[in-house]
Amino acid sequence: MKLYGIGDFAKMVGVTQQTLRNWDKLGKLKPHHVSDSGYRYYSQTQLNELLRKKEPAQRMIVGYARVSSPKQKDDLERQIENIKMYMLAKGYSFEMISDIGSGIEYPYQSYSPSD
Known part of the structure; x- marks a missing residue:
């Protein structure tokens, strides 16, 4: 399974690292994995879900x-x-x-x- 660090993940979804930290605190988006040293990692599945939600409605x-x-x-x-x-x-x-x-x-x- 591919995991992304918070910096890479933030860039791919178009938010700041702080936004991801805030989402974690609020329970909006929990990291897939948090290392013993506190580093947050997000999965490919999470990336796909977020990018799918960000797609604009079908345009005419x-x-x-x-x-x-x-x-x-x-x-x-x-x-x-x-x-x-x-x-x-x-x-x-x-x-x-x-x-x-x-x-x-x-x-x-x-x-x-x-x-």
């Missing part, structure tokens, strides 16, 4: 294409195709979202300091 990948006006619909279609080709080449499972001119348009007004 979204491709997004946008143009400013309906006149650019051809540009939008090209963007969509380029994004799809890229995503497929990377092996991603994805959803595609496209948008035409959804920004809020404010009428132009000029202000002068004397107003």
Whole structure:
């Protein structure tokens, strides 16, 4: 069975050695083995369990294409195709979202300091 010292284990799980010591005191994660001299050792199984818990929830990948006006619909279609080709080449499972001119348009007004 592979055992890791506290320093190596801390680096692999992305916490400090002090955090591991605190977890030990709190009973959150007890070392697999503590030597007579007080050194903490953690197992491969513990490492696997912690890393599995740290994995983010399954993410959704979204491709997004946008143009400013309906006149650019051809540009939008090209963007969509380029994004799809890229995503497929990377092996991603994805959803595609496209948008035409959804920004809020404010009428132009000029202000002068004397107003």
